[in-house]
Amino acid sequence: MAKSILVTGGAGYIGSHTVLQLLLGGYSIVVVDNLDNSSDIALKRVKELAGDFGKNLVFHQVDLRDKPALEKIFARTKFDAVIHFAGLKAVGESVQKPLLYFNNNLTGTITLLEVMASHGCKQLVFSSSATVYGCPKEVPCTEEFPLSAASPYGRTKLFIEGICCDIYRSDSEWKIILLRYFNPVGAHPSGHIGEDPRGIPNNLMPYVQQIAVGRRPHLTVYGTDYSTKDGTGVRDYIHVVDLADGHIAALCKLSDANIGCEVYNLGTGKGTSVLEMVAAFEKASRKKIPLVMAARRPGDAEIVYAATEKAERELNWKAKYGIDEMCRDQWNWAGKNPYGYGSSDSTN
Ligand code: NAD
Ligand code: UD1
Numbered sequence: 001m002a003k004s005i006l007v008t009g010g011a012g013y014i015g016s017h018t019v020l021q022l023l024l025g026g027y028s029i030v031v032v033d034n035l036d037n038s039s040d041i042a043l044k045r046v047k048e049l050a051g052d053f054g055k056n057l058v059f060h061q062v063d064l065r066d067k068p069a070l071e072k073i074f075a076r077t078k079f080d081a082v083i084h085f086a087g088l089k090a091v092g093e094s095v096q097k098p099l100l101y102f103n104n105n106l107t108g109t110i111t112l113l114e115v116m117a118s119h120g121c122k123q124l125v126f127s128s129s130a131t132v133y134g135c136p137k138e139v140p141c142t143e144e145f146p147l148s149a150a151s152p153y154g155r156t157k158l159f160i161e162g163i164c165c166d167i168y169r170s171d172s173e174w175k176i177i178l179l180r181y182f183n184p185v186g187a188h189p190s191g192h193i194g195e196d197p198r199g200i201p202n203n204l205m206p207y208v209q210q211i212a213v214g215r216r217p218h219l220t221v222y223g224t225d226y227s228t229k230d231g232t233g234v235r236d237y238i239h240v241v242d243l244a245d246g247h248i249a250a251l252c253k254l255s256d257a258n259i260g261c262e263v264y265n266l267g268t269g270k271g272t273s274v275l276e277m278v279a280a281f282e283k284a285s286r287k288k289i290p291l292v293m294a295a296r297r298p299g300d301a302e303i304v305y306a307a308t309e310k311a312e313r314e315l316n317w318k319a320k321y322g323i324d325e326m327c328r329d330q331w332n333w334a335g336k337n338p339y340g341y342g343s344s345d346s347t348n
Helices: 013-024 040-049 051-056 067-076 091-096 098-118 152-170 204-212 240-253 274-285 309-315 323-336
Strands: 004-008 028-033 057-061 081-084 123-129 175-181 183-185 219-222 237-239 261-266 291-294
Touching: 004 013, 013 028, 013 040, 013 051, 013 240, 028 067, 040 051, 040 057, 051 057, 067 098, 081 098, 081 240, 091 098, 091 152, 098 123, 098 152, 123 152, 123 240, 152 175, 152 261, 175 240, 183 204, 183 240, 204 219, 204 274, 204 323, 219 274, 237 240, 237 323, 240 261, 240 309, 261 309, 274 323
Parallel strands: 004 028, 004 081, 028 057, 081 123, 123 175, 175 261, 183 237, 219 291
Antiparallel strands: none
């Protein structure tokens, strides 16, 4: 029988791509999302892209903190595992509204874990972030590096990682995989699903994409005096479809005996500068991205990229795509959907 997986935050950017890969892999999926930062159109498109497998997708518009609603969903379906994406993720907003972030991300997760435990579902894959490495002293970042939180958002990731480890220590029936994502970019090669941030994008590539479709005039390059190849910040960009496949690898790993609570980086192991990424996007889109050089953004690290050996060895997973494919697919999505899932008269 098909494995049944609950995906929280499955209407969001990474969640929607992962749900599609899961459906195509033969899993039965229930998505819980409050649509706070997403659109149900994403899931309608996922259903279409999945063809016959689309019938194995069920969606509930529910907030994770609504325990009775979550209880009902768990009472109806016996889940083999949960993939937990749901959370707020804007670093700057988390500094302005820390309690909102603690309430949403921590209370949401604790409620989910309580309901899972009471229904005997003790297998979890959690979306953590390379943000827990702070400003690393060296690269590549291995999973053993010291951790820190530079923002309330980052602190929610650190806390949840700690909560998961504590739960496993208290009850060895739990199997938990913490995935530390590096910088997810790109879109599904069909161009029908992709990233659709609300308001002004905080991250590099959604911003670049909006310049290319004429929604913003120029890119502000934050910092040109870093000790990097061209002075701009270096990151590990990973194609969102590779990232989605990493979740299937993690689900397979959950069937190993005694995996406990394990952490894995999901990155490519390659560092790319802001200027290199812009050049790759210009090549893919044949659009000029006007640049304005500016001071460093507070809190930004100089160079961050992943050590990938642990995921390669233990999850049997390795990223397949490079920055040219990431930019090609992101441009395909942007060209087909210049205003994301909305229309040009929306407030974005
Ligand atoms: P996203 O905002 O597109 O998706 C998150 C989804 O969770 C949204 O659909 C939102 O509506 C939903 N959600 C939020 N709070 C909820 C709640 N209380 N109840 C139900 N649904 C809720 O973000 P994403 O980029 O897909 O990120 C998914 C996860 O990966 C997040 O936990 C994020 O912190 C983490 N992550 C993202 C990145 C990145 O750069 N995108 C990097 C590292 C880690
Ligand atoms: C940011 C977050 C991090 C989060 C990650 C993925 C901060 C300080 N860090 O990291 O916590 O996990 O996103 O969501 O916000 N850049 C520009 N101009 C822009 C935007 C970005 O030059 O308009 C540069 C940045 O300085 C950086 C690179 O592009 O060098 C990537 O930036 P971004 O996409 O925001 O990701 P991170 O900085 O890695």
